[in-house]
Amino acid sequence: ASLAAAVDPSNNLASERSSIESTYELTKYLEYQLKEIKDVYLTYLGPPFNEKDFSPPRPNSTALTLPSAATRLELWHGLENQARLAQNQRAYSILLAAVRELARSTLCPSLKTSLLHFCTGLDGLLGSISALMNSLGYSSPLQAAARPTMNDFARKVEGFWILRELQSWLWRSAKDFNRLKKRLRG
């Protein structure tokens, strides 16, 4: 793929830029969808999760290998295209597995359906990112995260944080893809 890029760089970059633009649009759409699902999910979890301003401590255990979107500004600025995409890819592959598990263990049927539907969108985003990495000639090693069992309340706290982290990643990705678009403009 990298050889093809060298032969006809202008053409490839144009298609990459268009791909980035649609990936950006997808993150905005998923962000909007998530906002709605999150409210329903928090109501499903019940108190205290559905209370305004409730914020349990983020599980610190190794069980929660959720990557945080938060980063130092200088580090974020300096990310090379490959690293930027790789971080997004890793985050969404872990989050997708986590949301799927969330959907599986949800007892309310309509919420389960909504979550599974959302997962297809998230899967599409992940696919989009992987395809972009391939066409830019970047390798994309995927890791599967092991999810140990935990008690009922811990699982609720984890569910709370999974959706929160996902929200912050969609916010961050929008900025990431905007940056990529500008960097590839040349």
Next chain:
Amino acid sequence: MMANLVTSLCCVVLAAVVVAYAQRRSQLVARNQYERRGSDVTMQCGSLESDVSVSWKVNGTDIEAQHQLNGPKLILTQVDLEHNGLYSCFQNPHGERRDTIILHVGIPPQEPKVTCRSNTYPKGFYCNWHLVSPTYIPTTFEVDVQHNQRSLEVQKDPVHKNRCHVQFPEVFSIIPYKVNVTAVNALGKAYVTLSFEESSIVKPDPPERVTATPIRLKPRKLEVSWHSPATWPDIDAFPLKYFLRYRPLIQERWQHVELSDSTSHTITDAYAGKEYIIQLAAKDTEIGTWSDWSVAVHATPWIEDPLPITSTTEVDFPNETKTSPIPSSKAPQKAEPPVGRAARVVTFFSPLLLGMMLLFI
């Protein structure tokens, strides 16, 4: 040896004089006393014994407010702001001044009101605070900001007294920031804690240098152009989207356009010849809230210069306007031909003229 003795003696005398003077001075240097409004206040004259008789003055005059004397103590009841002043006590019967007290009546602070905002995202944010009701005595504020169980460095604003600045330690964080503001004065303290996430306090300053110009030969267009606010540090990596609103001065209803990644826009549906008012607002493309509206700009679309007066009363309209030769209701107000105006004046006065003519017949 004689010289040494004299020098020593001089030093001792000098020391004694200095000590005596210092003692005298300390009694004359005023000290501050802060008391709660509505309370009963006791003022002690120096360190005099309880059986000593003193007299008091406030600001050099006799005390008119209700008060009691108890040896070297002055007792004022239910003090209010009018009791403020410089109180001096003089030992009887010779009247040596023994003490000077400045009384400040005030109230302990209530919970301050705090607001935080980031108009320089992603660099940092600032917080403003104020007290809802005055304390009447000097009150200071202590600010503490925590994020992820870490204390952040807080910098006072060099200009605004009740403002401080904090740098974001990281971006894209969902860990809340906790800002604690404590108001402290001589009578007590009160604090408030504000908790918020990075994404909720971002509000840019309004767009700047807004210009709206007519376009030659286009009577229904206006070219609007602006700049991102100067305080927004990184427009490239953190772009803004814009909201443009416009209306003719004579109308109440606004028209709106939302724009991304652009700092200019052409209005194509302006009413010909009408003066427009145009404003813009900005927002981060992902988070936060819209800025306040920018300064309003006024502009009128391009209008054809009025043609010179001809012998006919009809006015030919140029082709570009694409209107019929018959004047419509949307004809430009400002380009009114002088012929028309004269004709109107005549029609107004014609009944009068007719009347006058009839009189003279």
